[in-house]
Amino acid sequence: xxxxxxxxxxxxxxxxxxxxxxxxxxxxxxxxxxxxxxxxxxxxxxxxxxxxxxxxxxxxxxxxxxxxxxxxxxxxxxxxxxxxxxxxxxxxxxxxxxxxxxxxxxxxxxxxxxxxxxxxxxxxxxxxxxxxxxxxxxxxxxxxxxxxxxxxxxxxxxxxxxxxxxxxxxxxxxxxxxxxxxxxxxxxxxxxxxxxxxxxxxxxxxxxxxxxxxxxxxxxx
Amino acid sequence: xxxxxxxxxxxxxxxxxxxxxxxxxxxxxxxxxxxxxxxxxxxxxxxxxxxxxxxxxxxxxxxxxxxxxxxxxxxxxxxxxxxxxxxxxxxxxxxxxxxxxxxxxxxxxxxxxxxxxxxxxxxxxxxxxxxxxxxxxxxxxxxxxxxxxxxxxxxxxxxxxxxxxxxxxxxxxxxxxxxxxxxxxxxxxxxxxxxxxxxx
Amino acid sequence: xxxxxxxxxxxxxxxxxxxxxxxxxxxxxxxxxxxxxxxxxxxxxxxxxxxxxxxxxxxxxxxxxxxxxxxxxxxxxxxxxxxxxxxxxxxxxxxxxxxxxxxxxxxxxxxxxxxxxxxxxxxxxxxxxxxxxxxxxxxxxxxxxxxxxxxxxxxxxxxxxxxxxxxxxxxxxxxxxxxxxxxxxxxxxxxxxxxxxxxxxxxxxxxxxxxxxxxxxxxxxxxxxxxxxxxxxxxxxxxx
Numbered sequence: 001x002x003x004x005x006x007x008x009x010x011x012x013x014x015x016x017x018x019x020x021x022x023x024x025x026x027x028x029x030x031x032x033x034x035x036x037x038x039x040x041x042x043x044x045x046x047x048x049x050x051x052x053x054x055x056x057x058x059x060x061x062x063x064x065x066x067x068x069x070x071x072x073x074x075x076x077x078x079x080x081x082x083x084x085x086x087x088x089x090x091x092x093x094x095x096x097x098x099x100x101x102x103x104x105x106x107x108x109x110x111x112x113x114x115x116x117x118x119x120x121x122x123x124x125x126x127x128x129x130x131x132x133x134x135x136x137x138x139x140x141x142x143x144x145x146x147x148x149x150x151x152x153x154x155x156x157x158x159x160x161x162x163x164x165x166x167x168x169x170x171x172x173x174x175x176x177x178x179x180x181x182x183x184x185x186x187x188x189x190x191x192x193x194x195x196x197x198x199x200x201x202x203x204x205x206x207x208x209x210x211x212x213x214x215x216x217x218x219x220x221x
Numbered sequence: 222x223x224x225x226x227x228x229x230x231x232x233x234x235x236x237x238x239x240x241x242x243x244x245x246x247x248x249x250x251x252x253x254x255x256x257x258x259x260x261x262x263x264x265x266x267x268x269x270x271x272x273x274x275x276x277x278x279x280x281x282x283x284x285x286x287x288x289x290x291x292x293x294x295x296x297x298x299x300x301x302x303x304x305x306x307x308x309x310x311x312x313x314x315x316x317x318x319x320x321x322x323x324x325x326x327x328x329x330x331x332x333x334x335x336x337x338x339x340x341x342x343x344x345x346x347x348x349x350x351x352x353x354x355x356x357x358x359x360x361x362x363x364x365x366x367x368x369x370x371x372x373x374x375x376x377x378x379x380x381x382x383x384x385x386x387x388x389x390x391x392x393x394x395x396x397x398x399x400x401x402x403x404x405x406x407x408x409x410x411x412x413x414x415x416x417x418x419x420x421x
Numbered sequence: 422x423x424x425x426x427x428x429x430x431x432x433x434x435x436x437x438x439x440x441x442x443x444x445x446x447x448x449x450x451x452x453x454x455x456x457x458x459x460x461x462x463x464x465x466x467x468x469x470x471x472x473x474x475x476x477x478x479x480x481x482x483x484x485x486x487x488x489x490x491x492x493x494x495x496x497x498x499x500x501x502x503x504x505x506x507x508x509x510x511x512x513x514x515x516x517x518x519x520x521x522x523x524x525x526x527x528x529x530x531x532x533x534x535x536x537x538x539x540x541x542x543x544x545x546x547x548x549x550x551x552x553x554x555x556x557x558x559x560x561x562x563x564x565x566x567x568x569x570x571x572x573x574x575x576x577x578x579x580x581x582x583x584x585x586x587x588x589x590x591x592x593x594x595x596x597x598x599x600x601x602x603x604x605x606x607x608x609x610x611x612x613x614x615x616x617x618x619x620x621x622x623x624x625x626x627x628x629x630x631x632x633x634x635x636x637x638x639x640x641x642x643x644x645x646x647x648x649x650x651x652x653x654x655x656x657x658x659x660x661x
Contacts, residue, residue, distance in 0.1 A: 003324075006317075006321045007318075010310070010314075014309065014310070078301050078304060078305035079307060081272075081299060081301055082319065082322065085293060085298075086322045086323065087324065221274055221275050
């Protein structure tokens with residue numbers, strides 16, 4: 001197996017954490033989705049109106065959770081040093097890490113998203129649309145979040161700092177995803193929002209690793 | 222294959238603090254050099270600079286027989302204070318990964334495991350190992366993946382006397398086969414080595 | 422220009438006289454703008470609120486221009502590793518954030534008489550708000566990393582990531598607005614910018630831009646001194 005292949009398997013195994021990784025994200029997601037009707041009021045009409053949007057927002061927040069572990073642990077225990085001295089470029093390494101992050105944490109969240117949305121009153125027919133949107137959005141969240149995680153390496157504040165850096169950058173995928181879901185919910189064409197979301201996520205996938213690699217090199221210096 | 226390590230007129234700073242200036246040294250094939258100096262003098266920074274992590278203020282580092290990028294990605298081993306092992310994974314998996322990642326051959330692992338006495342540890346998770354056991358696990362990649370230059374930062378600190386002797390033998394072996402060693406140490410190396418002192 | 426930027430000593434010499442002159446020019450222009458601004462007739466639609474036309478768009482423009490300056494400095498800092506560029510980027514941030522905050526405040530003041538609300542989630546204001554958040558993120562990252570050189574480098578990367586993202590954010594917010602058809606604060610009414618408003622509008626714009634330039638130079642000088650003082654302190658401590 002090539003270097004990239006072994007790294008991917010290892011990163012996937014670490015991100016999955018014997019189920020602990022996605023479990024944490026899902027638990028957080030469930031908690032937020034539970035608090036929402038308590039905060040907003042449980043009247044079905046009102047809740048239904050915000051169901052897709054809130055499920056989407058909670059998804060974005062849940063994606064933030066595992067970001068701190070993405071680079072910081074490797075930086076602290078010397079694994080990042082070892083990775084940087086391999087034959088594979090740092091950009092590729094960052095790409096692999098975020099990809100593994102998306103598969104191990106983002107995909108389970110995407111599967112849980114329709115459950116949250118339906119619990120908040122959304123139409124069950126929306127399930128395929130919600131899953132597709134959440135998968136695409138999760139990709140964008142993972143790679144954009146990765147940039148924030150890499151930039152925060154060596155800082156004193158960790159998780160909260162990552163959130164402060166990354167949340168403004170999450171605005172486009174949050175808007176596009178929520179817009180697409182709302183359109184689907186109202187029976188309109190949500191494909192515009194979906195294409196914008198896909199464009200953002202693919203741009204994040206293509207460009208993010210470069211920013212992450214630069215940030216890692218800076219932290220290692 | 223790195224033939225030599227040339228440190229030319231090197232000046233390094235950390236933040237606003239100048240560590241040292243105009244450092245010049247050469248490590249040739251088949252040679253071991255012990256890096257000495259007070260704490261904070263810049264031994265770790267020098268090793269990290271050679272490894273390519275830190276940019277020097279002035280001067281440069283060159284490798285005989287290879288350009289800098291080639292040398293850093295395939296020609297040297299860097300073993301810092303930390304082992305680079307992930308606690309949640311088993312020793313076997315981490316060993317296999319480290320050897321694979323540094324371009325080594327997994328087939329030769331059996332011999333390395335025997336030499337370093339790692340058989341009993343393999344099935345355990347890394348977080349269950351002691352500091353000495355982890356260090357021995359990290360050392361395995363040095364032996365299993367042949368790379369000419371070894372940059373070591375206090376490599377034997379967590380090891381007991383018997384294990385230090387064993388590692389000394391491995392270092393001597395490496396040097397005898399034409400390898401180069403640059404090691405930052407507080408105590409003398411268990412093999413014949415020149416001393417390079419970092420003073421402010 | 423580049424040679425000027427590249428040499429810290431030359432920048433310090435240049436800014437010692439340039440900053441006060443810019444400030445003086447700004448003061449004159451702004452005074453003229455405000456005098457004109459208060460003496461022009463009120464808009465038949467907006468009443469006296471129209472006088473915010475000589476404050477809000479200018480503050481907002483400077484807020485965005487400041488970010489462009491920040492990003493430009495960040496780029497030079499990253500590519501050429503000039504400490505002066507790092508100092509300039511670090512200096513621009515709080516000024517830009519301040520202007521953006523004031524733009525949000527004046528935008529809110531404008532919205533109140535028009536829509537009865539202290540805040541409207543219209544496309545422009547929402548985008549400014551996110552710009553403000555990006556400034557805060559930049560400053561937070563700078564403050565959170567202990568090693569100054571590393572902090573500067575990381576923040577510079579963030580600034581460039583922000584520059585790429587800001588047009589996307591603006592686009593997404595505008596798109597969201599078309600979906601939700603939120604009320605939008607119209608600056609100029611249906612008739613566009615009346616000729617009598619042009620003079621104070623532009624005087625104010627140029628005045629505020631000059632004010633930014635002056636403040637930026639002063640803050641950059643302060644940053645250069647701060648770094649020098651810090652380096653000296655470390656050196657002295659080393660000898661102690």
